[in-house]
Amino acid sequence: MRISVFGIIPFSDLIKEGFVKLGHEVSNKNSDLIFANDPMGYQDATFLKMQYPKAKLILNVLDIPWHFPNVESQFKSMIKRFFGNADHITAISLKVKKDLSKFFDTKVHEQIKVIYNPIQDINYDEKVLKNNSYLYVGRANDPIKRFNLVKESLEQIKGIENLIVCGTENPNFGNYLGHVSVEKLNTLYNQARFVFLPSKAEGIGLSMIESLICGTIPIACSDNETAKEFLPPDFLCEPEAKSIIKQIETINKDYKKYRELALQLGKKFKEQFSKVSIAQNILDIKK
8 A cells, every 4th residue: 555644853764664574665656545643744635636537535633722712713724724635644642632623523423433652762761760750741831831849849858969950941940951962861760760741731742752662751741632542541640749748758769660661561562652553543444
């Protein structure tokens, strides 16, 4: 089968690799299936569908950023421009599918399937020893990410010097490494005791999935619906520094037990979020 994949890197490339591993050809010529993983790929995918009308077009929704101004009118405009050409619509999580109920009638909404983004090549390395570091991965200066909760918590427990921040935005707090390679990120995940994900909302929040694979405890907030979709209550706290500090203290009293829980979840998610599994899930929608 010839499959075309559009969207931002690295996820589009990971999905392509998944299709290749399943024995399919990734090509924009004579396409049988066209998949756009995010809005950045909708236009190219729709144009290719016009060239090959028999190809199945799947458009995936990563998030509805409710905190953006005029988000409803902008998304409705996107629906008019692109979604009428789609054979299938997918969402990145149950939370995003729920959000889409505001824009589609019941019949269309019930047909929306969930397609997760694939994880990067993250692996548990038992040879890497835990240290006392805390890790944050993502856009630290986006208000919806609530990095201020990380700052407030670590200022109170005097853990600032142990915080490592990776991503495209420098919060001017902790040890900022910028964008790091997958290999470096894998080491950081394995070394850290905790990974912060204090966001108010996430389309998926892959840092919590990747941290579990490495046996590292994610600390997320209970008002994040996506976090509740994947994490047990043991790793959730209220969106306030006091609750985060209490959760860290509780876990540290029996870290080995909680680490085993993380590894158990990580083993399941390693398969569920692999690029091959995601590619196969997309193929299953086409059937």
